[in-house]
Amino acid sequence: HRADATNPYVLTFDAEAGPPEVDVLLEGGEELAPGSGLWTIWTPGHTPGHTCIHDRERRLLFSGDHVLPVTTPNVSRYPTDTGNPLQDFIDAHRALADLDVAMVHPAHEHSFESLRARVDEIIEHHHERNEEILAAAADGPRSAAGIAARITWNVGTWEEMNADTRNMAIWETNAHLHYLVREGRLTEQARGPQAITEAFRAAFGGEPLRPIALVGCGRLGRPTLASEELADAGYEIGAVFDADPRQLGHTIRGLTVEHVDGLEDALAASGIAAAIVAVPPRYAQGVADRLVAAGVRTLVDYTGTVEVTAERVRVVHVAAIRAFQSSAYALAPPAAV
Incomplete structure (x- = not known):
């Protein structure tokens, strides 16, 4: 990558940049080189x-x-x-x-x-x-x-x-x-997809929001995109962007993850005016600034760090981490003797 590419969501990566090529795949138990010890x-x-x-x-x-x-x-x-x-x-x-x-x-x-x-x-x-x-x-x-x-x-x-x-x-x-x-010492009641849908409904008063651009298809963005429950509730993703080469080109629910370098052009062509910021917190403000400049009117911020001064832009903070990790845990009942 170029020397100044400190923020992959704000600066442009070289077109040829990508994951390193693997010379040797290690599985454990190998000698790195014959006779090396x-x-x-x-x-x-x-x-x-x-x-x-x-x-x-x-x-x-x-x-x-x-x-x-x-x-x-x-x-x-x-x-x-x-x-x-x-x-x-x-x-x-x-x-x-x-x-x-x-x-x-x-x-x-x-x-x-x-x-x-x-x-x-x-x-x-x-x-x-x-x-x-x-x-x-x-x-x-x-x-x-x-x-x-x-x-x-x-x-x-x-x-x-x-x-x-x-x-x-x-x-x-x-x-x-x-x-x-x-180990059987705790019980779990998983409710992540339900909780993120509830969080969106609470944030928007039940008002549907579509289509939405999703920026960041990692640990929070990917389950958002994959959630049928969220889409059925009226919060439908229409485009997906990321900077990580490992995410690019993957197709989830009919959408292909595109490089964030094309964010502005894609939004202009599609007319999408709402976006979810699901990147790491240190990149969130830069992403939000790009989205606002591209004409987005509604920002859903997963990080709790985004600030926008433009009056025409609505920023909604959704605690996605808590939602996806909202499984309820309790002590398991004692085993029957």
Whole structure:
């Protein structure tokens, strides 16, 4: 990308930019190069494809973001995820515990010894967090956001967090909630599609809104686009835009994800005058400014950060994260004896 392309939703990407080409696909258990003594270990959890490198001869582990000496790596579960990332994370830590390692070199902080001790600390942290979540849900049912607001975070209180940090806290809480549901310690009543439809109806007083341009087809935009319930209620997406090459060209409910570079031309051709801003908060204001300049009269802001001074533009803030994470969680009843 060009050196000044710091915001993919505001600046134009080079036409040839795209995901990197893959030379070797690693699955774990491979030697990186014959005779190198560097062996891959697949360690999902922090990300699905995370991999550590073990130098067997020199007894070194390059742990990436999987094992850090001070920070406990973030483990999140997003609305479109289907797996159990916290279980994957814990299992991958246990797989490292007995490695013959003299020194660990992580991607952050500093190198350290005593891999086994640190692995035990991280696993114990997540067990303690599970107990804290169970306590927070004891008088439930509560949503993921409601439980996250009751948890102790090392970055500050819930009230002190900005939008980005709250999002991360909710996704991490969601990973723990899903883990506890799988263990049978919590019950879940999913109502995400219903909740986002209710949020739109409340915001617009039941007035339908169509067609709508959706900018951002990621963790919040994609389930919005896929929601038949939302469309049936009169909130129908007519065009979809994103800057991520991995999203471009996908067709969902008959709409193909277009590059955000063509946003203005597409809106002018279609006459669409309403749009949903579903990009990360740091990009939201830039997207909103482009939409307003393109003639959009109604903005639905998923981030809670957009400000528009033009009197002719209506801005409606919809708490999409809370809606999609609005499954209610409660303690599971005791097992019958």
